[in-house]
Amino acid sequence: MIPAIVRQWAAWSPGLEDADAWRAWARAPQPLAHEGCPDVQFLPALLRRRCSPLARIMLATAYEACPPDERARVRTVFASRHGNINESIPMLDRLAEEQPISPTKFSHTVHNAQAGLFSIAAENRRASSSVAAQENTFACGYLEALAHLQRDPGSSVLLVMADVPLAPTFAKLVEEPVAAYGLALLLATEGDGTAICFDTAPPETGGRVCEWPEAAEFLRWLLSGDAHLCLGAGSHRWLWLRHDAPESASA
């Protein structure tokens, strides 16, 4: 069991744009919306123009979950199953026609483009990683955030998980809850917040299948009073336990 404190959170999906909306959603969850992306007026115009819809969601939730005076100091983990693949498709089309591709577009479709944009916007010079893990991307992003806490227990780690619906070229190849959404968690080894523990579990443990992404299901659990949460698909299960829950107090 690996403990951590969730110091802050922020989430975004079209129509669910503040904490109260998410609390209401958590009480009566429904599939998330697909279309739209947040305003990122806090970014300089030059950076804003470079932001894909995914980058807008990631930077908006990252800025909301991280207090201004900490944005330059946190380590960051950006997790996304699909990353900027939608932005790569027009480049793949151009390659198929033997046309040159734009250098700026090329450098902004790397999986860590959002990390780079955040680093530039927030003047953050700390460690940053970008994760993808198929249907387990949220849990593995969380684990990568714990890996950063392991390397630097005195720092907070800002975990940002987001995805947008895949473009039609590839959409029918993937079965998943289709949604545009982002969740940012500010994690630390100590401080005020919700104390939770994480562990892996064997695939026999169960886990639940939802009509919304796992990150949203995690947030629903975080806002609930439930003692534990088991997520996961295929041969992987991930377990979160509330630190003050009776089960963990007796353990």
Next chain:
Amino acid sequence: MSPFDRSEPCALQALGMLTALGRSLDEIWPRLLAGDSSQLSVREDLVPGRSLVVGAVPGDLPRVPRALARYACRNNSMTLAALEQIETAVRDAVTAAGRDRVAVVMGSSTSGVGDAEAAIRHQHRTGVLAPSFHYEQLEFGGASGFVADLLDLRGPTFTLSTACSSGARALATARSLLTLGVADAVIAGATDTLCGLTTNGFTALQVVSDEITNPLSRNRKGITLGEGSALFLVTREPGGIQLRGVGESSEAHHMSAPDPNGAGAEAAMRAALADAGLAPDAIAYVSLHGTGTALNDAMECAAIARTFPAPPPCSSAKPLVGHTLGAAGAVEAGFCWLLLHEQDAGSIALIPHAYDGDRDPELAAIPLASKGMRVPAGPVLSNAFGFGGNNCSLVLAGPPL
């Protein structure tokens, strides 16, 4: 004890590797020591209207098993070939740890995008994607999911994709997973393969050299692109070759160019030394990121000159294998692993810095390794710097003398 207070050994127990220098450690080692650039080749099929010198892995690669056809792409075939080299050590580790306790952390910046390009060309011709194409071939997570599904592993499995520091980062995370106790063995490394997207992308950025890359030369004209795979079996064993230090930084500067003063590179190297508990003068050799671009070489030399009061011999492997992008951090850690592994009578051989010898006088002066050079055995440092200003330096150390 809290998992955050623990410190564990981190052994890089076994290494499988493919690069332009060869398809096994036995093939790679003598060519590495000779500073042999003759394995680079010229390709006409990657960028329209341009011949490109590249570091391509020679020969055919093994086929991904039919049952895993959803993962069948050149990137995963190369991973499979690297895995085959360490099959016995991996099998023993899985038996000892149990398949729930073996994690997979892969770095990649391309995954199977080369195969997606073919699928989309098919779509342009016929209206539908190639029927052999599956999304798992393309998505970054597939680079690690393939390894876990191939070996039926059930530990945490994920891909790190931070451009050209991805491979170094995978080793950093492997060590953290072992220390946190979520796994007892980790298959960690990186694979990147030559494809249209990266070769055309870097060409568009005007950083690809027409000749073999010539790092630190006043005549340098940019990068030679390459491909490769390096996979390590990583455990908590105390002996052997250890990952001693990890240093990371971001640059807050530019998406595709390093900070010209080298502050990010310096921060990563200093953090790696601090993490290893070593003074700069303990380092026997530095494997440069050394891409051969005007900016990289200037900022990296400056950063080394500031970090090391008396820098050790340095060299770049890029003229031998090309810039293997997302794999570079793992491939070049693999080269460092070989230097330490082949330690002999208290000394290690170094990779010669293969360039035209016409050093750019504008660069901060750092010593360069030459052919046949040996130094007293000691820890070595490997640099990997990526797009988005994402840096990761590693310190590897051999067994005590």
